Amino acid sequence: MTIHRYPSSLTVQDARVTLRCPSTERGATLIVVLLFLVLIMLAGAIAVRQSNTDLKIATSDQINTVLLQSSDSANQKLEMMINGSSTSTEYRDVTSASGVFGHFLLDDDNATNEFIYCFNPRTKRYLASNATVMVKGTVEKPVAYWSGLKNGVCDYNSAEGYTSARQAVVTQMSVTVAPADPNDERFAHVVIGKEIEDRTSKKFTFDIRAASALPSYSEPKANGDNCFAQTSIDTNVVGSKKSLSDCMLEAGTPSKMLYEQADVENLSSSTKCTPFGRGTFNTECVLKATS
Incomplete structure (x- = not known):
């Protein structure tokens, strides 16, 4: 029998190669x-985060649009x-002594008051009987009411406090007389063609604030205070109280306040002539020859 011998080094080297390659x-x-x-995993996490951000942006935009439309x-x-x-009945209501504008137009003493009512197109809430008339308080009594009238604050726990039957948005109106502007020209508050002594001849500028929220x-509520029961005017805030907007911000309630200025005056029956009766702006303004 013939025995073949191989070098031991070759056998070991081959074994090492055979064992090392599969492991690597x-x-x-x-x-x-x-x-x-x-x-x-990173791509998935980024996609989820981006989706959440997009959803929040879309929701915020929808809320902003709804609140803006309501105000x-x-x-x-x-x-x-x-x-x-x-x-019309509505015109007579708002210009009467108990109406939202008449309250200021017909009584000089009410010039600093704040007329508040809850906007509900299904009911009449712009009369004093259904309104809150707030006066500037003191440190001892931060919140005070004119003639005890405090029925206009929106009740977000009641269906009547919402602008629609869906009970989603609450809108509260605040009407005040705008502070006098020291830069206004002389007699700018007087309606042309009216007697200056007549109160109804004065032109009033009103600050109108429409605050909408999603309760x-x-x-x-902030610090136990109903935000809708707070004044909308920052300068009228007394003591530790907050304005309506600041209260909503602290409570974390989505809200938007739309501010508008409006001039209210009686229409005059006089004819505007320029320049001084010699122009052709209106045929009634031309001086006629006398015989």
């Missing part, structure tokens, strides 16, 4: 797979009433 390949594959898994509707309703026919997102 398996390790590299595992690392590559782990890297791919990490990348997929604008309240302003338009008030404009329609005061600009409508002088024989379903967060209850409009």
Whole structure:
């Protein structure tokens, strides 16, 4: 029998090669797979975060649009009433002594008051009987009311406090006389063609604030105070109280206040002539020859 012998070094070398290669390949594959898994997880996390951000932006934009539309509707309703026919019931209501404008037009003593009512197109809430007339308080009594009238604050726990039957948005109106502007020209507050002594000849500028909120997102309360029961005017805030906007911000309630200035005056029957009766602006303004 013939015996073949091989060098021992060759056998060991071949064995080392045979054992080392499979181990190296398996390790590299595992690392590559782990890297791919990490990348997929990162991509997924980024996609989820981006989706959440987009959703929040879209929701915020929708809320902003709804609140803006509600506040604008309240302003338009008030404009329609005061600009409508002088024989209409709504015009007579808002210009009467108990109306939102008449309260200021017919009594000088009410010039610093704040007339507040809850906007509800289904009911009449712009009269003093259904309104809150707030006067500037003191440190001892931060919140005070004129003649005890405090029925105009929106009740977000009642269906009548909302602008629609869906009970989503609450809109509260605040009307005040704008502070006098020291830069106004002389007699700018007087209607042309009217007697200066007549109170109804004065032109009034009103500050109108329409505040809308979504109570379903967060209850409009801060430090135990109902935000709707607070003044809308920053300069009227006394002591530790907050304005309506600041209260809503602290309570975390989505809200928007739309501010508008409006001039209210009696229309004059006089004819505007320029320049001084010699122009052709209106045929009634031309001086006629006398025989």
